Amino acid sequence: MKSRKSLFIVIFMFGVVQAFAQSQSMKLWYKQPAQKWTDALPIGNGRIGGMIYGGVTEDHIQYNEQTLWTGGPRDYTRKGAVKYLEPIRKLLSESKQAEAEALAQQHFMGMKSNELSYAADSVKWVSMMLSMYGPQDEMMRDDSWKTITLPTEQGWEAQPGFEGVDGAVWFIKHFNIPAGWKGKTLVISLGRIRDIDRTWLNGDYIGTTSGNGYRKYIIPADKLFVGDNKLAVQVINFYDKGGFTSNTKTLSVYPEGDETDAISLAGQWKYFIQDDNPPAYPRYNADYQPFADLYLKFPKQEITGYKRDLDLTNATAHVSYKADGVTYAREYFSSAPDQVMAVHLTADKPGKITLKALLNSLHKNYVTRKVDDHTLALSLKVKDGVLRGVSYLHVQSIGGKVAVSPKNISVKGANEATFYLTAATNFKNYHDVSGNPEAICKKQIAAIVHQSYAGIKAAHISDYKKYFDTFSVDLGKGENADLPTDERILKFVQSPDPSFISLYMQYGRYLLISSSRPGSGPANLQGLWNNLLTPPWGSKFTTNINLEMNYWPAEVLNLSACSQPFFSIVDDLAKTGHETALENYGAPGWVLHHNTDLWRGTAPVNASNHGIWVSGAAWLCHQLWEHYLYTGDKDFLQKRAYPEMKGAAEFFVHFLVKDPKTGYLISTPSNSPEHGGLVAGPTMDHQIIRDLFKNCIEAAKTLNIDKAFADALKLKYSQIAPNKIGKHGQLQEWLDDKDDTTDTHRHVSHMWGVYPGTDITVKTPELMKAAEQSMKYRGDEGTGWSIAWKVNIWARMHQGDHAYLMLTKLLSPADVSSGKEKGGVYHNLFDAHPPFQIDGNFGGAAGLAEMLLQSQGDAIELLPALPRALPQGNIKGICARGGFVLDFEWQNGRLKNLQVYSKLGKICRLNYAGRTVDIETQKGKSYRFDADLKQL
Numbered sequence: 001m002k003s004r005k006s007l008f009i010v011i012f013m014f015g016v017v018q019a020f021a022q023s024q025s026m027k028l029w030y031k032q033p034a035q036k037w038t039d040a041l042p043i044g045n046g047r048i049g050g051m052i053y054g055g056v057t058e059d060h061i062q063y064n065e066q067t068l069w070t071g072g073p074r075d076y077t078r079k080g081a082v083k084y085l086e087p088i089r090k091l092l093s094e095s096k097q098a099e100a101e102a103l104a105q106q107h108f109m110g111m112k113s114n115e116l117s118y119a120a121d122s123v124k125w126v127s128m129m130l131s132m133y134g135p136q137d138e139m140m141r142d143d144s145w146k147t148i149t150l151p152t153e154q155g156w157e158a159q160p161g162f163e164g165v166d167g168a169v170w171f172i173k174h175f176n177i178p179a180g181w182k183g184k185t186l187v188i189s190l191g192r193i194r195d196i197d198r199t200w201l202n203g204d205y206i207g208t209t210s211g212n213g214y215r216k217y218i219i220p221a222d223k224l225f226v227g228d229n230k231l232a233v234q235v236i237n238f239y240d241k242g243g244f245t246s247n248t249k250t251l252s253v254y255p256e257g258d259e260t261d262a263i264s265l266a267g268q269w270k271y272f273i274q275d276d277n278p279p280a281y282p283r284y285n286a287d288y289q290p291f292a293d294l295y296l297k298f299p300k301q302e303i304t305g306y307k308r309d310l311d312l313t314n315a316t317a318h319v320s321y322k323a324d325g326v327t328y329a330r331e332y333f334s335s336a337p338d339q340v341m342a343v344h345l346t347a348d349k350p351g352k353i354t355l356k357a358l359l360n361s362l363h364k365n366y367v368t369r370k371v372d373d374h375t376l377a378l379s380l381k382v383k384d385g386v387l388r389g390v391s392y393l394h395v396q397s398i399g400g401k402v403a404v405s406p407k408n409i410s411v412k413g414a415n416e417a418t419f420y421l422t423a424a425t426n427f428k429n430y431h432d433v434s435g436n437p438e439a440i441c442k443k444q445i446a447a448i449v450h451q452s453y454a455g456i457k458a459a460h461i462s463d464y465k466k467y468f469d470t471f472s473v474d475l476g477k478g479e480n481a482d483l484p485t486d487e488r489i490l491k492f493v494q495s496p497d498p499s500f501i502s503l504y505m506q507y508g509r510y511l512l513i514s515s516s517r518p519g520s521g522p523a524n525l526q527g528l529w530n531n532l533l534t535p536p537w538g539s540k541f542t543t544n545i546n547l548e549m550n551y552w553p554a555e556v557l558n559l560s561a562c563s564q565p566f567f568s569i570v571d572d573l574a575k576t577g578h579e580t581a582l583e584n585y586g587a588p589g590w591v592l593h594h595n596t597d598l599w600r601g602t603a604p605v606n607a608s609n610h611g612i613w614v615s616g617a618a619w620l621c622h623q624l625w626e627h628y629l630y631t632g633d634k635d636f637l638q639k640r641a642y643p644e645m646k647g648a649a650e651f652f653v654h655f656l657v658k659d660p661k662t663g664y665l666i667s668t669p670s671n672s673p674e675h676g677g678l679v680a681g682p683t684m685d686h687q688i689i690r691d692l693f694k695n696c697i698e699a700a701k702t703l704n705i706d707k708a709f710a711d712a713l714k715l716k717y718s719q720i721a722p723n724k725i726g727k728h729g730q731l732q733e734w735l736d737d738k739d740d741t742t743d744t745h746r747h748v749s750h751m752w753g754v755y756p757g758t759d760i761t762v763k764t765p766e767l768m769k770a771a772e773q774s775m776k777y778r779g780d781e782g783t784g785w786s787i788a789w790k791v792n793i794w795a796r797m798h799q800g801d802h803a804y805l806m807l808t809k810l811l812s813p814a815d816v817s818s819g820k821e822k823g824g825v826y827h828n829l830f831d832a833h834p835p836f837q838i839d840g841n842f843g844g845a846a847g848l849a850e851m852l853l854q855s856q857g858d859a860i861e862l863l864p865a866l867p868r869a870l871p872q873g874n875i876k877g878i879c880a881r882g883g884f885v886l887d888f889e890w891q892n893g894r895l896k897n898l899q900v901y902s903k904l905g906k907i908c909r910l911n912y913a914g915r916t917v918d919i920e921t922q923k924g925k926s927y928r929f930d931a932d933l934k935q936l
């Protein structure tokens with residue numbers, strides 16, 4: 001009995017140790033607070049996201065609410081655009097690309113916001129700005145002006161004091177002319193300025209330039225003074241990146257003809273914001289917005305033992321340190337069950353929690369106010385938009401005193417304190433903004449007032465774990481496993497760190513759980529997290545790969561439920577896309593071009609050379625079909641997926657036209673995403689359309705409906721222009737054989753048929769060889785998401801070592817010593833495009849799965865692209881099409897054991913090392929196999 005008890009204790013302790021080791025290995029951690037946003041740690045509940053800096057005397061939590069965007073409900077389609085469809089097609093067929101693009105830009109693109117009223121309003125506003133001041137006016141005395149460091153290469157909006165600024169700004173710079181330049185004609189180079197400058201020297205007007213080009217002004221010798229000179233520049237910026245936006249070398253003054261003898265004008269300038277309220281600039285799409293910032297201000301202390309971490313196993317973040325013999329700790333999480341963000345502060349001695357908490361926002365239109373003796377509120381309105389936001393910050397303390405003013409919450413001498421933050425907007429759906437954010441926040445805080453922190457935390461963790469704990473991966477431990485995360489990133493390429501790869505894979509799952517929950521909206525270009533009023537690419541939904549890539553890991557990594565928000569946006573887009581199909585193409589069904597936003601615009605946007613891309617709806621439908629293949633959910637297929645797939649297919653039945661040169665059906669006008677301009681017949685379109693038709697045919701058969709429609713699709717399918725091998729042995733990107741072997745463009749769109757599609761497989765060896773040749777020409781470099789796509793492509797090609805090479809590039813440091821960012825990861829493991837885009841995180845996680853298991857064919861392939869760098873590991877909970885969940889282990893690069901759980905009771909075909917076995921399965925049962933696939 002005693003020995004049994006001892007054995008039980010040993011087993012129990014082993015389990016505890018194992019659980020502790022798993023928890024430790026699944027942490028991002030650091031020895032210092034975040035210095036910048038891409039150092040901060042993300043938390044999220046699908047709707048409310050926070051970025052935690054973890055400062056000691058001032059902690060900063062920048063937060064977002066998923067529905068806060070610019071703009072409002074509107075019609076994105078341009079009425080009558082269909083009249084220009086055939087003329088555009090005709091120009092393309094005559095190889096008149098420039099003319100086709102010009103015609104399309106004028107008549108075929110979607111409508112911008114404020115498009116009809118802007119011209120008159122803008123002329124009036126600019127005229128007022130130009131006439132209001134001159135450098136000779138009293139207002140132009142710069143003694144009391146603020147300073148800014150110029151140039152700002154990424155635009156002034158990232159500089160303190162310039163957040164969200166559009167409008168008119170004056171800049172003044174004093175510089176000295178040496179005596180040796182007396183009598184010389186000089187050149188003042190201001191680099192690129194956005195959008196208009198008017199420039200004076202010593203009170204004399206010297207010129208103006210419009211647009212985003214470079215400015216150089218010739219200054220006659222008699223206009224200069226030896227000694228002090230005063231340069232004044234009025235910059236008028238209408239939207240987005242304003243100010244001096246080139247590099248420091250271009251900002252200088254020098255004698256004409258001798259740039260080597262230059263005086264730099266880079267550095268401190270004085271500035272004055274003349275007017276930051278120009279007319280709302282016409283926009284094709286809306287921008288995702290930051291909500292506000294929570295600051296916690298503490299007494300200054302000398303500290304030791306600082307640590308900051310994010311625990312992926314339970315979705316909690318922490319900060320701890322010691323000061324004056326006291327250990328302080330903070331815990332943070334964003335709860336989905338209670339729809340609040342929590343910050344819990346403790347000390348190991350009583351009465352030591354003292355701080356002030358305050359809210360502010362980058363939005364110009366915001367106020368804070370006292371709600372009650374424990375609650376502070378912030379209200380805001382988005383500039384040039386219809387959305388309003390409200391946030392409540394509620395505090396509960398044990399011991400001490402709490403005081404709430406209209407500006408902040410003060411806590412003095414508490415034993416512990418917990419802040420609960422919630423946020424909401426008046427958005428209800430893409431055509432209804434009648435929500436009441438005040439009532440929502442009030443209700444959410446009222447619901448947690450009588451709960452304990454321990455109870456709220458337990459509910460959060462339990463809810464999170466039902467997603468996260470469905471999957472685990474262990475690739476072994478490397479020599480750097482115990483180092484802080486930022487140090488591991490720097491050392492990853494030089495020394496093996498397989499557990500870092502496990503961490504990265506699980507971090508991708510964490511980010512998806514945190515940014516895409518049932519009942520919330522889908523993950524955008526930055527998931528849930530954004531700190532800028534003018535974020536990169538609007539932080540919207542880019543549908544020519546990026547939105548789709550966000551959901552690549554969902555099914556295979558056992559997060560199928562996190563796809564629900566994706567299905568919801570497809571539901572909306574199928575409706576708005578129907579109008580675009582009619583107005584632009586005179587077609588039934590629905591169509592989606594390369595970008596959309598909160599308001600679900602589907603029209604072509606931006607520029608005609610890349611905005612007229614017609615395959616967005618079809619690509620989204622691929623994910624609907626994938627969900628059915630993984631889950632076997634026939635109700636989902638019948639009521640939701642198939643009607644939308646059919647609608648997308650109906651559009652293409654109408655849209656495809658016969659190419660007069662080849663006789664094939666082709667897609668025109670369109671483009672190979674963001675590459676090569678407006679064309680007829682890009683390869684990617686045809687691959688995606690074939691995939692859509694094939695899946696519709698199979699779905700109709702499964703549901704026993706629409707036989708006539710399926711037969712029509714079969715006929716069309718056989719007539720679509722096929723994949724073609726070009727003169728360089730490459731897979732052609734376009735209908736014409738015009739690929740450039742020196743072209744290293746980031747998009748590899750014609751590889752869609754390899755991944756995520758199945759147009760090109762190991763069963764089409766000639767095409768696969770051509771695809772490989774194209775990948776070699778395109779090269780291994782790229783931006784973050786591009787590298788992630790290449791991981792998946794090389795894995796589909798069963799080239800594990802090349803896929804792993806791409807993975808090492810994906811995990812390289814984006815912050816480098818030169819100060820220039822590159823593709824890779826930031827300190828918080830966010831993917832760098834650069835700047836941050838979350839699709840690389842999701843694509844990278846999917847790529848790792850693709851190395852270990854593939855099920856797109858007629859069998860489940862085990863370890864199809866296992867790299868030599870990962871000779872051992874085990875994985876549990878990885879999913880395969882057909883409704884199978886697999887656990888397996890490998891050692892020395894060889895399968896060791898396997899367990900298959902059948903959710904649907906289908907026949908399971910397994911393939912490993914040239915051996916294929918079929919087993920009949922029963923729903924809800926598991927099956928075990930040895931290394932030779934012999935059933936145990």
